[in-house]
Amino acid sequence: MKDVKSQANKTPASGKQGGLNAEIQSRIGHQLRAMYDDVVRQGVPDRFAELIRKLDVPAADQTNNNDGRD
Amino acid sequence: MPLTDALRDDILASVPSLRAFAISLSGNSDRADDLVQETLLRALANIDSFQPGSNLPAWLFTILRNLFRSDYRKRRREVEDAEGNYAKTLKTQPSQSAHLEFEEFRAALDKLPQDQREALILVGASGFSYEDAAAICGCAVGTIKSRVNRARSKLSALLYVDGAEDFGPDDTVRAVIGGNG
Numbered sequence: 001m002k003d004v005k006s007q008a009n010k011t012p013a014s015g016k017q018g019g020l021n022a023e024i025q026s027r028i029g030h031q032l033r034a035m036y037d038d039v040v041r042q043g044v045p046d047r048f049a050e051l052i053r054k055l056d057v058p059a060a061d062q063t064n065n066n067d068g069r070d
Numbered sequence: 071m072p073l074t075d076a077l078r079d080d081i082l083a084s085v086p087s088l089r090a091f092a093i094s095l096s097g098n099s100d101r102a103d104d105l106v107q108e109t110l111l112r113a114l115a116n117i118d119s120f121q122p123g124s125n126l127p128a129w130l131f132t133i134l135r136n137l138f139r140s141d142y143r144k145r146r147r148e149v150e151d152a153e154g155n156y157a158k159t160l161k162t163q164p165s166q167s168a169h170l171e172f173e174e175f176r177a178a179l180d181k182l183p184q185d186q187r188e189a190l191i192l193v194g195a196s197g198f199s200y201e202d203a204a205a206i207c208g209c210a211v212g213t214i215k216s217r218v219n220r221a222r223s224k225l226s227a228l229l230y231v232d233g234a235e236d237f238g239p240d241d242t243v244r245a246v247i248g249g250n251g
Contacts, residue, residue: 033194
């Protein structure tokens with residue numbers, strides 16, 4: 001690890017911890033977000049939409065009866 | 071506050087990221103959806119304790135995170151068995167090499183201590199500020215920062231430094247590692 005870092009410091013792109021480290025960190029960030037966003041893009045599974053719609057705790061003081069979910 | 075239509079819509083809008091958080095934490099899509107369901111039930115049951123105008127996603131993430139942690143202790147073995155399970159949840163199957171890379175990443179992520187993993191996901195993937203992440207985890211902002219830093223350097227050691235030759239086709243990096251000039 002030390003070896004790689006010391007070599008990385010020779011590159012012009014070296015930031016505070018070296019270019020290789022910055023490159024690796026950006027790859028890790030990218031992989032992490034790719035994993036996460038893949039699930040986010042799946043949207044809301046029906047079971048949860050149903051659950052939230054049905055679990056309408058009685059809010060008697062809610063005057064608008066607009067049930068229309070577009 | 072009462073469960074208004076607007077609030078219900080906001081909760082619904084948080085479901086995709088709650089699922090992503092749950093899957094990232096647990097590595098198991100079935101467990102993750104159970105966690106999300108329990109989170110929603112708990113949130114709806116305790117909706118009166120939600121402060122209008124405060125950060126709804128952070129509130130929901132806090133519930134999910136606490137459920138996961140209490141559940142995790144009971145089910146540690148199941149969570150550890152889940153390796154590889156995650157890929158089945160992907161809508162688009164990645165190509166084989168991308169798939170391998172993904173499996174490696176997932177395995178490395180699972181090797182992090184739980185404190186570090188959750189901090190990294192909250193800040194690095196969910197996009198919470200350090201302050202929000204600290205509130206979700208019930209710790210100091212400085213603690214979150216150091217957990218995120220430790221998570222990043224551990225991942226980089228697990229994924230890249232040990233197997234530097236496998237790093238991939240990046241000219242700068244290849245030049246640096248190979249030193250062939």
